[in-house]
């Protein structure tokens with residue numbers, strides 16, 4: 311399997327403490343993959359990523375997670391796009407497995423599920439919020455869903471190319487999971503570990519919850 315078929319896409323907002331470790335850990339497991347970074351930082355994240363051979367697209371000033379992820383997903387050259395946060399929370403060593411589930415096993419989206427149980431690295435309140443919205447989505451989509459917000463997924467690029475979603479607003483990963491499900495694409499889940507972050511999270515819990523519920527209802531009923 312040519313690793314040229316793979317784009318590892320990350321978005322970054324001031325991740326200079328983590329970016330070298332994360333990019334290197336990706337390059338170690340998939341040396342021929344395109345590493346794509348959509349960067350909105352004021353620190354040295356972009357320069358560090360570029361010096362390591364990543365392809366950097368600058369989106370500045372920052373316009374939020376969704377628009378950055380939209381550019382990252384749509385700009386990859388690989389037949390499969392694997393996403394990761396650039397904060398060292400996700401296990402880069404699982405990238406080849408996620409890629410192969412798409413390229414060899416025929417899945418369209420593979421979701422890295424952090425939540426078969428509560429990860430130590432996730433605060434209890436976040437876990438309860440995640441669990442609750444996953445129950446809501448499970449009922450509405452008639453399928454047990456456990457992690458709507460994972461930042462580690464593999465997407466078949468042609469699926470992304472044809473997918474209409476709203477990049478504005480928080481909690482875009484919710485829509486990136488539910489819309490392919492609704493449209494009948496083959497969505498698979500694998501459990502992954504979730505580690506403590508390097509640096510501070512940018513996630514705003516209240517905004518995330520509101521947008522999560524809005525996206526669940528929109529995809530299901532609109």
Ligand SMILES: Nc1nc2c(ncn2[C@@H]2O[C@H](COP(=O)(O)OP(=O)(O)O)[C@@H](O)[C@H]2O)c(=O)[nH]1
Pocket residue numbers: 320321322323324325348349350351369372373374375378394395396397461510511512513
């Ligand atoms: N380019 C860009 N990246 C962002 C923005 N907001 C967050 N990120 C990145 O998106 C990823 C996920 O954000 P993070 O703070 O880890 O959220 P959490 O995983 O929900 O705690 C990280 O790699 C961030 O650096 C933004 O406005 N623009």
Ligand SMILES: [Mg+2]
Pocket residue numbers: 395397399461507511
């Ligand atoms: Mg994160």
